[in-house]
Amino acid sequence: MSPDTNKGIAVKVKDLEKKFGDFTAVNHINFEVKQGEIFGFLGPNGAGKSTTIRMLCGIYTPTSGSGTVAGYDIIKEQYKIKEHIGYMSQKFSLYDDLTVEENIDFYSRIYNVPKNEMAQRREETIKLAELEDFRRALTGTLSGGWKQRLALGCAIIHHPSIIFLDEPTSGVDPITRANFWSIIKQMASQGKTIFVTTHYMDEAENCNRMVMIYHGTMIAMGSPEEMKTEIMKNEILEIIVPGAEHYLDEISQLSPIKETALFGVNIHAVVYEANKASEALKDFFAKKGITGYSVNKIKASLEDVFVSLIENYDAEHKGK
Amino acid sequence: MFERAQAILIKEFKQVLRDPRMKTVIFISPLIQIIIFGYAANKDIDFIPTAIYDKDNTMESRGLIRDFTYSKYFIPKRYIYTDIEQNNLLDKGLTNVVLHIDRGFARDLNAGKDAEVQMALDGSDSNTAMIVLNYANTIMSNYQQVLIDKQRDSLGEMSSGAQVDLRDRAWFNENLISRNYYLPGVIASIVTIMSLLLTAMAIVREKEIGTMEQLIVSPLKPLELIFGKLLPFAVIAVIQASLITTLGVLWFHIPLRGNIILLLIATCTYLFTTLGAGLFISTISATQQEAMMSVFLFYMPTFLLSGFAYPIANMPQVIQWFTFLNPMRYFLVIIRGIFLKGVGIEVLWPQFIPLLSIGFVVIILSALRFKKRIA
Numbered sequence: 001m002s003p004d005t006n007k008g009i010a011v012k013v014k015d016l017e018k019k020f021g022d023f024t025a026v027n028h029i030n031f032e033v034k035q036g037e038i039f040g041f042l043g044p045n046g047a048g049k050s051t052t053i054r055m056l057c058g059i060y061t062p063t064s065g066s067g068t069v070a071g072y073d074i075i076k077e078q079y080k081i082k083e084h085i086g087y088m089s090q091k092f093s094l095y096d097d098l099t100v101e102e103n104i105d106f107y108s109r110i111y112n113v114p115k116n117e118m119a120q121r122r123e124e125t126i127k128l129a130e131l132e133d134f135r136r137a138l139t140g141t142l143s144g145g146w147k148q149r150l151a152l153g154c155a156i157i158h159h160p161s162i163i164f165l166d167e168p169t170s171g172v173d174p175i176t177r178a179n180f181w182s183i184i185k186q187m188a189s190q191g192k193t194i195f196v197t198t199h200y201m202d203e204a205e206n207c208n209r210m211v212m213i214y215h216g217t218m219i220a221m222g223s224p225e226e227m228k229t230e231i232m233k234n235e236i237l238e239i240i241v242p243g244a245e246h247y248l249d250e251i252s253q254l255s256p257i258k259e260t261a262l263f264g265v266n267i268h269a270v271v272y273e274a275n276k277a278s279e280a281l282k283d284f285f286a287k288k289g290i291t292g293y294s295v296n297k298i299k300a301s302l303e304d305v306f307v308s309l310i311e312n313y314d315a316e317h318k319g320k
Numbered sequence: 321m322f323e324r325a326q327a328i329l330i331k332e333f334k335q336v337l338r339d340p341r342m343k344t345v346i347f348i349s350p351l352i353q354i355i356i357f358g359y360a361a362n363k364d365i366d367f368i369p370t371a372i373y374d375k376d377n378t379m380e381s382r383g384l385i386r387d388f389t390y391s392k393y394f395i396p397k398r399y400i401y402t403d404i405e406q407n408n409l410l411d412k413g414l415t416n417v418v419l420h421i422d423r424g425f426a427r428d429l430n431a432g433k434d435a436e437v438q439m440a441l442d443g444s445d446s447n448t449a450m451i452v453l454n455y456a457n458t459i460m461s462n463y464q465q466v467l468i469d470k471q472r473d474s475l476g477e478m479s480s481g482a483q484v485d486l487r488d489r490a491w492f493n494e495n496l497i498s499r500n501y502y503l504p505g506v507i508a509s510i511v512t513i514m515s516l517l518l519t520a521m522a523i524v525r526e527k528e529i530g531t532m533e534q535l536i537v538s539p540l541k542p543l544e545l546i547f548g549k550l551l552p553f554a555v556i557a558v559i560q561a562s563l564i565t566t567l568g569v570l571w572f573h574i575p576l577r578g579n580i581i582l583l584l585i586a587t588c589t590y591l592f593t594t595l596g597a598g599l600f601i602s603t604i605s606a607t608q609q610e611a612m613m614s615v616f617l618f619y620m621p622t623f624l625l626s627g628f629a630y631p632i633a634n635m636p637q638v639i640q641w642f643t644f645l646n647p648m649r650y651f652l653v654i655i656r657g658i659f660l661k662g663v664g665i666e667v668l669w670p671q672f673i674p675l676l677s678i679g680f681v682v683i684i685l686s687a688l689r690f691k692k693r694i695a
Contacts, residue, residue, distance in 0.1 A: 057537045079539065087537040091530030097335050109327030110538045155534070 008035045010162050010193035011056060013067035013074075018051050018060060025051040027216040028065065033195060033209075035161075038188045040207030041197040042306065048216040049197040050089075053166050056195070057087050070162055083112075086160040090167040092151035096140030100131050103139055103154060111158035125153035128183070145176035152183065163187065165196040169203060181206050201303040212306060215317075219309045224302060232305045234258055235274040239267040239281065241293035256280045259311075268298075270308060324540050328548025332522060336552065346518075350510045350560045351567070357502040358572045365451050369397040371415040373406055378426035384437065387463050388419060393455045406440060416442045417452055429467070500575065503568040504659040505628045508651050510564060511557045511587060512594050513619055518553040519598025520611040528607060542691040550595045554588070561587050577662025586654045589672065592679025593647040600686040603693045622648050647682075650675040 011033035018026040026048040033039040043049050054060045056069050058078030067074040070084040094103050104125050108118045126132055129149035134142065139150065148168065156163055165184070169177045181203065188194050188208075196207070204210055205224050212220040212227075220231045241247065244267050251269060252260040256277040258270040271277035274297045281295050300308075336342050370388065374381050388394045397415055400406055409415045420438035428435040439456055441449045526532040535545060565583070568574040576583075597618055605611035624630065625639065626648035632640055643649050650671040657663045657671075665672070 059533065059536050079541075082537055082539045085537070087534065089530060089533060091533070093529070093531040093534035095331065095335065095531060096529070097338050098331065102331075102334065106327055106331050107538075110324055110535065110540050112324070112539060 009033070009068075009071075010035045010037070011039070011067070011069050011195060013052075013056070014065055016052070016055060016065035016067055017063045018048075018055060019063045024216050026055070026062075029211075029213070029216075029218045031211050031218070031221060033193060035193050036188060036191045037208045038184060038194045038196065038206060040204045040210030041195065041213065042199065042201070042204050042210055042302075043197075043213040044199055044310075047213045049199075049213060050166055051216075052213070053087075053164050053195070053197055056081075057085060057164055058082055083158070084160055084162060086156040086158070086163040088151050088155040088163070088165050088168055090170045092144075092147045094139045094147060094151055094154065097138060099136050099138055100126065100129075100142070100150060101135045103150065104157065107154040107157050113158055121157050125150070125157060128153045144172045145179070148172055148176065148180060149183070152180075156187075160192075162193040162195065165194065167197055167199070169198065169200065177203065201301070201306055204302050212309060214310055214313055217313070219313055220305075227302060227305045228300045232300045232308060234270045234272060234300075234308055235277075236298050236300050236304055237269045237271055237274060237277055237281070238263075238296050238298045239269060239293065240265075240296075241267070241285070241290065247288075251281070251284065254280045254284060268304070270304070325544040325548040325551075328540075328545060329552055332549065332552040335522075336518070336556065346514065346556055346560065347563070349514075350506075350564050353506050353510060354503065354564050354567050354572075357506050358499050358568070365448055365455075366393050367395050368393055368417055368452055368455075369415050370394040371398050371400050371406070371409050371418045372396050373400045373418055373420045375423045376421045376425040380426035380429055381421045384421065384425075384463055385419065387459050388456075391455070391459055393452075393459075394419075410440060410442055413442065416445075416448065417456075499572055500660060501656070502628075503564070503572060503574045504655040505652055506568075507561045507564050507587070507655055508590070508626070508648055509623060509628060510560050511590065512622060512648060513615070514560055515553050515557045515591055515594040516598045516601070516615045516619060517612070518556065519550060519595050520601040520605065520615055521608055522553070523549055523599070523602035524605050524608050524611040527602075543687070546599065546687055546690060550599065553598070554591050554595060557591055557594075558584070558587060574659060575662075576659055578658030579664055582664060582668075583655065583658050586651065586658070586668075586672070586675075589675050589679060590647060590651040592676070593682045596679065596683030596686040599690055600682070603686070603689050622646055625649070627652050644674070645678070647675055647678045650678075 009032055012031075014030055015028045016026060016030070017024065017028050029048075029052065041049050041052065051060065055062050056067065056074060058074065058081050061075060061078075069081045072080040072084070074081065095106070098106065101122060104122050105118065108121055113121055126135060129146060129152075131137075131142075131146060131150060134146070139147065142150065152165075152168070169180055172180070177200075184194055184196070185206065198204060207224065209223050210221070210227070211218055220227060222231055239247075239251070244265055245262060248260050248262060248267060251257055251267065254277075256271055256273065257280070258272060260267050260269045262268075269277065269281075278295050278297075285291070285293055336346070372385055374385060385396070389396050394417065398409075400409065400418070406418050406420065409418065418438075418440040420440055422436060422438065425435050425437065437460070439453070441452060443449045523532075526535070561583075565576065565580075569576050598615075601611055601614045601618065605614055625632070625635070625643045625646050627643070628648070632643050632649065635643070654668050654671045654675070657668050661667075
């Protein structure tokens with residue numbers, strides 16, 4: 001056992017930075033992932049998610065900063081790390097021209113699975129991927145969901161304690177995604193640490209804790225609940241009124257209202273303070289002579305949080 | 321450690337042998353090349369379709385025609401009787417050569433005057449025309465010699481002094497059969513292109529489909545990956561070389577006078593360079609198309625400046641210096657030496673040393689670059 005796993009810390013980074021030439025892909029980020037946690041790494045495309053995961057897996061060497069994975073130094077002990085992690089990317093790295101079993105056996109050998117355990121691991125993986133009837137099918141003939149589960153099975157064939165998933169659900173259908181997340185939760189319940197990047201905010205609800213990253217910079221960290229309550233500084237009002245779209249612009253001009261957006265036929269207004277904004281809206285509708293409306297304070301979704309955080313960030317960095 | 325390299329190796333073989341296109345490339349392309357160089361790309365010219373235009377129609381003119389047609393080089397395709405026909409035939413490319421003997425040929429000859437024979441050639445293929453002309457000159461001078469001897473005999477003259485009689489004899493390839501010269505070279509050409517292409521493509525393909533990333537995050541070490549990637553293609557290249565050798569010897573009767581083991585060693589030595597270059601190309605190419613382009617960029621000068629088709633001695637001096645860096649140059653000398661001359665290491669070591677040195681430098685530099693790129 002390495003020192004940090006005893007303390008229950010699976011991943012720890014400090015001031016981690018990665019530059020490609022003049023471009024800063026990851027800008028001095030800090031976080032810790034506890035053992036057995038599902039840790040989400042959220043951000044839009046190009047935010048620096050994959051770059052971070054690659055530094056943690058030993059594919060990239062950081063420009064500066066430090067970190068440990070499974071207690072091993074990400075700069076000096078990359079090789080040790082590789083023995084203790086599983087990694088699956090959105091590309092589902094399988095060989096299409098090999099059969100299901102051949103893919104599994106290949107990764108078994110690459111990951112030093114002992115010879116006498118290979119058959120058992122093969123069965124395990126086939127069961128996980130539900131490919132009992134397709135053992136000898138060429139992997140290229142499988143559909144996306146099956147490939148995804150097989151790729152996951154191959155990535156964890158050596159029973160790693162930490163599993164890195166880089167946008168594992170991009171390009172698969174919603175049912176397959178839900179299925180996949182139930183596998184991930186099951187693995188976490190067995191004590192495995194899951195480090196997952198995604199840009200699907202609804203998926204992020206499955207995480208125990210998460211980091212939001214934007215332009216290489218961490219903009220928030222916490223549990224989904226914390227994100228929606230403590231970190232979200234603004235409140236959200238849902239305005240239900242017939243012909244809502246006609247009032248959108250006018251409402252956004254009201255001073256207690258930060259911004260408005262149309263959600264279906266209703267308006268979601270991001271406001272600084274719910275009570276003040278409700279008053280302002282009452283006045284507004286009174287002046288217009290409209291009565292058939294309602295204004296309710298609603299809970300922010302992770303998406304609301306993320307959009308609002310990004311807008312704050314952009315406002316702060318304007319002109320830079 | 322060997323377990324992991326072996327896993328890669330087995331996978332590579334499976335993939336190559338499962339891909340029908342790959343199989344065709346590996347086994348059919350050497351066959352096509354050997355057939356092309358064995359039959360078609362033949363610099364020997366014989367059985368040249370010849371038109372005979374004999375205006376003289378005498379014993380002497382027919383004697384000359386017989387001399388031409390008895391040689392295996394010229395075969396009389398048709399006899400013609402007018403100038404128009406002659407022009408027509410050449411224009412339409414129906415014949416390459418017209419042997420034109422004017423009226424008065426025998427008369428002039430017997431009168432001791434210069435007798436003229438006209439040979440009309442299709443010069444649009446200057447190479448062939450030159451060779452044909454050479455054959456014709458040989459036949460003519462023989463004819464002349466016989467004539468002179470006859471005249472001297474009839475006049476009872478003694479030979480007027482010594483005559484120089486140059487007789488060429490080509491060693492190692494007595495009849496100067498060009499396929500004997502080309503087919504051993506086909507081994508070099510196939511081994512080069514195949515090992516380059518297969519290596520570069522196999523690595524770049526993994527980059528493209530993303531499995532390379534998966535391998536990099538595994539405990540697989542760069543050297544194991546290199547070893548597992550290169551060895552299968554070395555084996556395939558050796559199999560191809562054997563295929564060409566077998567066909568060349570059994571079907572085309574190419575002499576294999578030297579040691580077959582030495583041939584194998586030379587091929588393996590040469591493979592260091594080509595596999596190394598393939599590895600290098602994989603580090604500078606992101607897609608299989610890029611890799612393909614780079615392979616041909618590398619292959620063309622290697623091939624053209626190797627002495628395969630164009631003699632190095634005819635190249636400008638600066639280019640000749642460049643050819644010293646060309647591993648194929650040494651390999652060609654070695655294979656031709658083994659095939660045609662039957663010489664061994666005692667003669668060929670000055671070729672082996674640069675071949676081996678270039679191989680080591682290329683493969684070590686490529687491996688270092690590859691390691692740096694993926695780690």
